Each structure stands twice: as structure tokens, then as C-alpha cells.
Amino acid sequence: MVSTVHCPNCGAPAQAGSATCFYCRAVLAWPGAPGGGAQASGPGGMPAGVVEALRAGNKIEAIRLYREARKSSLLDAKNAVEALEKQLGLG
Ligand SMILES: [Zn+2]
Known part of the structure; x- marks a missing residue:
């Protein structure tokens, strides 16, 4: 999309x-467009790897990937990942 x-x-x-x-x-x-990166967005417009990391139970990694892709603050990344966690029914 x-x-x-x-x-x-x-x-x-x-x-x-x-x-x-x-x-x-x-x-x-x-x-979510990284400078020249070819990373595809996952479900919910998440940067690549975030959903996978979260599904694997690696929330810290998911937050780190989100921060890297979006250049966001730790708090924003944490909020986004926690929202995704709920969306995926992992929360
Ligand atoms: Zn214009």
C-alpha cells in the first residue's frame, strides 16, 4: 500500500x-523513506525487520530497527513498537 x-x-x-x-x-x-535504502515496509507501514523481531520476542531489537529506519526518538520507537505488539496480539 x-x-x-x-x-x-x-x-x-x-x-x-x-x-x-x-x-x-x-x-x-x-x-519511512530511508535515504536511498531499499527496505520494504512491513504490515502497518513498519520498517523491515521490526515485525519479525517482535514476533521472535526480541522487542529491544524491534525498537532498535524502528529507530534506525525512522530516525525517531527512543520514546517514539517504543510507543510504535508497543502499539504494533498489541496489533499483533503479542502484548
Ligand atoms: Zn508543491
Whole structure:
């Protein structure tokens, strides 16, 4: 599933995969898009490996992978992983 992004500059809906806005050429920030990485997103838009680590009972690893992929804070990663844990019925 592709998430929709709106241009931060002009608010126009951006085409999936385009790096810049079609209308105003502002640079678009795609959620979860690592710089040049080819990592696929897992269920719920999670970075690759997070779900697998969680299923394997390795929550710390899941949080670490999430943080690396999203460049998020520890708290954000922990919250996201715990939400996923509940989603998967592991909580
Ligand atoms: Zn724009």
C-alpha cells in the first residue's frame, strides 16, 4: 500500500515515488523513506525487520530497527513498537 503525501509547500497531492512536487518542485519527505535504502515496509507501514523481531520476542531489537529506519526518538520507537505488539496480539 502506498501512502499519500501532500506537498509541504503548496499542499498538492504528490505522486507516489516522486522526490519533488510536480507543481512547485518542493522536496517531498516520504514517511519511512530511508535515504536511498531499499527496505520494504512491513504490515502497518513498519520498517523491515521490526515485525519479525517482535514476533521472535526480541522487542529491544524491534525498537532498535524502528529507530534506525525512522530516525525517531527512543520514546517514539517504543510507543510504535508497543502499539504494533498489541496489533499483533503479542502484548
Ligand atoms: Zn508543491
